[in-house]
Amino acid sequence: MHSELVEKATKIRQDIIKMIGLAGSGHPGGSLSCADILCALYFKILYVDPKNPKMKNRDRFVLSKGHACPALYAVLAEASFFPREKLWTLRKLGSSLQGHPDLRRTVGIDMSSGSLGLGISTAVGMAMAGKMDGEDHHVYSIIGDGESQEGIIWESAIFAAHHKLDNLIVFLDNNGLQIDGKTCDISSLEPIAQKWEAFGWQTFEVDGHDFNQIIEAADKAKKVKEKPSMIVAHTVKGKGVSFMENKVDWHGVAPNKEQVRQALLELGVSEDELDE
Amino acid sequence: MKATRQGYGDALVELGQENPNVVVLDADLAKSTTSYTFAEKFPKRFIDCGVAEQLMMGVAAGLAASGKIAYTGSFAIFATGRAFEQVRNIIAYSNLNVKLCPSHAGVTVGADGSSHQAIEDISLMRAIPNMKIIVPSDYIEAKTAVKAAAYIEGPIYIRLGRAALPQINADDYKFEFGKALMLRQGKDATIFAVGIMVAAALEAADNLAKEGIDCEVINLRTVKPLDKAAILDSVAKTKRVVTAECHTVVGGVGSAICELLAENIPLPVAMVGIRDRFGQSGSPDELLEHYGLTAKDIEAKVKQLL
Numbered sequence: 001m002h003s004e005l006v007e008k009a010t011k012i013r014q015d016i017i018k019m020i021g022l023a024g025s026g027h028p029g030g031s032l033s034c035a036d037i038l039c040a041l042y043f044k045i046l047y048v049d050p051k052n053p054k055m056k057n058r059d060r061f062v063l064s065k066g067h068a069c070p071a072l073y074a075v076l077a078e079a080s081f082f083p084r085e086k087l088w089t090l091r092k093l094g095s096s097l098q099g100h101p102d103l104r105r106t107v108g109i110d111m112s113s114g115s116l117g118l119g120i121s122t123a124v125g126m127a128m129a130g131k132m133d134g135e136d137h138h139v140y141s142i143i144g145d146g147e148s149q150e151g152i153i154w155e156s157a158i159f160a161a162h163h164k165l166d167n168l169i170v171f172l173d174n175n176g177l178q179i180d181g182k183t184c185d186i187s188s189l190e191p192i193a194q195k196w197e198a199f200g201w202q203t204f205e206v207d208g209h210d211f212n213q214i215i216e217a218a219d220k221a222k223k224v225k226e227k228p229s230m231i232v233a234h235t236v237k238g239k240g241v242s243f244m245e246n247k248v249d250w251h252g253v254a255p256n257k258e259q260v261r262q263a264l265l266e267l268g269v270s271e272d273e274l275d276e
Numbered sequence: 277m278k279a280t281r282q283g284y285g286d287a288l289v290e291l292g293q294e295n296p297n298v299v300v301l302d303a304d305l306a307k308s309t310t311s312y313t314f315a316e317k318f319p320k321r322f323i324d325c326g327v328a329e330q331l332m333m334g335v336a337a338g339l340a341a342s343g344k345i346a347y348t349g350s351f352a353i354f355a356t357g358r359a360f361e362q363v364r365n366i367i368a369y370s371n372l373n374v375k376l377c378p379s380h381a382g383v384t385v386g387a388d389g390s391s392h393q394a395i396e397d398i399s400l401m402r403a404i405p406n407m408k409i410i411v412p413s414d415y416i417e418a419k420t421a422v423k424a425a426a427y428i429e430g431p432i433y434i435r436l437g438r439a440a441l442p443q444i445n446a447d448d449y450k451f452e453f454g455k456a457l458m459l460r461q462g463k464d465a466t467i468f469a470v471g472i473m474v475a476a477a478l479e480a481a482d483n484l485a486k487e488g489i490d491c492e493v494i495n496l497r498t499v500k501p502l503d504k505a506a507i508l509d510s511v512a513k514t515k516r517v518v519t520a521e522c523h524t525v526v527g528g529v530g531s532a533i534c535e536l537l538a539e540n541i542p543l544p545v546a547m548v549g550i551r552d553r554f555g556q557s558g559s560p561d562e563l564l565e566h567y568g569l570t571a572k573d574i575e576a577k578v579k580q581l582l
């Protein structure tokens with residue numbers, strides 16, 4: 001099921017590796033862990049039009065864990081928001097693809113981010129604007145589990161529930177790792193779904209690499225009334241590249257040439273294609 | 277070549293040995309700040325607050341109010357930005373013994389881009405009463421300043437960076453708080469520099485010397501309080517002033533010099549710094565060039581005054 005999404009996600013993972021490899025810096029672990037959620041969003045869930053990226057009644061998306069932007073950029077290129085060649089300029093001087101999302105420079109980006117915690121609060125604002133204007137679009141966001149240690153995440157949780165923002169759907173990329181180690185060893189968030197529920201959110205728990213589960217939860221979340229939705233997505237940091245999976249060291253380090261090669265082979269790129 | 281942030285970790289390990297009151301906090305960036313070296317040696321005196329800079333500053337304030345000397349690490353943008361109000365309303369207002377030593381100040385952060393490049397941190401910290409500010413120019417200065425801070429009462433901001441820098445100070449260098457350091461004497465103009473711009477100022481002075489222009493180069497070291505006597509003495513002699521900082525010119529080191537001169541020896545000042553713009557992605561060298569933060573830019577400013 002969703003074999004076309006599986007294919008696209010594999011391509012997105014290849015692009016992530018190539019982009020970060022070429023840039024020589026970036027965040028592979030957290031990009032790979034949310035790649036499937038982003039594919040589900042942009043290829044199945046969001047109402048957006050790459051030809052009309054500022055369309056008034058489009059669904060909005062905020063990547064609150066902005067360091068995972070290589071995944072978002074690859075998805076936006078695949079969805080034709082901008083030419084694919086741009087991907088290879090990631091993090092270079094003057095590039096439209098900055099190290100962290102910049103809404104002024106990149107077509108298809110609804111909000112700048114990179115400083116953790118801020119994104120979700122802006123998604124709350126967008127959801128309020130939607131309500132004020134009587135629009136029926138939804139606002140989606142992805143936050144990280146390490147990011148969830150920021151106080152503003154919980155300020156947003158209280159406030160969005162208070163205002164019954166049922167047009168707000170947030171995914172938690174619950175990969176269990178941050179930079180300095182395991183989230184449970186540094187400042188544990190458990191029981192995380194219960195916390196969001198206690199804050200007044202409708203909660204769902206899914207395997208963040210299973211398209212059926214992601215899409216089904218989003219469908220249900222869209223129908224929820226009077227409450228924002230939190231989809232706790234259980235994910236694997238570095239998903240899809242064996243030597244990066246569940247390795248804290250792959251948070252913010254670029255793969256070298258040999259590692260790029262190895263990763264691409266694992267992701268189904270043939271030796272011939274690699275030589276190009 | 278070593279980064280100033282490495283001086284932080286190395287100083288902490290020595291401080292940990294000599295002073296049992298020293299505790300170290302970080303906010304999920306212990307590798308980047310290099311505080312992990314302290315964490316390995318003194319795990320009981322190391323606290324990782326997770327991605328929660330405001331919490332870290334609050335906890336540090338509580339530890340300091342309980343007699344500890346609390347060192348805090350993060351990136352400069354988050355320590356001074358996200359946690360500004362904790363720093364102002366608790367730490368500085370109460371004059372608590374919290375040392376802010378975040379890394380990744382300035383555009384030499386590089387490819388991460390604007391969200392991670394603090395270019396207004398000096399302005400923010402300078403505006404707070406009781407706060408003292410040190411901007412080290414190389415690894416040795418950073419290390420000795422971080423050590424000295426343990427024995428200076430109250431809050432201190434030490435601005436550290438990501439990029440590896442050449443050593444410009446001697447191996448037996450002694451840090452003196454509140455004292456500027458004369459690096460080169462001259463009569464035609466004074467270049468006041470801090471941080472990575474000290475090396476650029478020295479290079480500029482060398483190049484200008486070849487054209488017969490004789491520059492004095494002063495490493496301010498302490499931006500707050502300024503070494504007023506040293507600054508005014510030099511300016512009284514050269515009567516031409518260039519300032520250099522990897523930071524916005526709005527409220528930064530150049531502004532601090534202007535404030536002092538306006539009240540004492542009013543005269544034009546040429547500032548090298550970031551001109552009210554945000555940073556962006558790029559390599560550190562590309563960005564220094566792009567924002568006009570090289571030796572050439574300093575030379576141009578000196579010539580403009582002649």
Ligand SMILES: Cc1ncc(C[n+]2csc(CCOP(=O)(O)OP(=O)(O)O)c2C)c(N)n1
Pocket residue numbers: 029030031033065067114115116117143144145146147148173175177178179237251303304305327354358
């Ligand atoms: C306010 C803020 N503090 C610190 C950072 C540096 N930082 C970038 S990613 C990260 C860890 C994030 O962990 P998590 O949210 O779990 O991300 P993921 O595992 O999905 O990559 C940190 C501390 C930041 N970008 N913003």
Ligand SMILES: [Mg+2]
Pocket residue numbers: 144145146173174175176177178
């Ligand atoms: Mg995580």
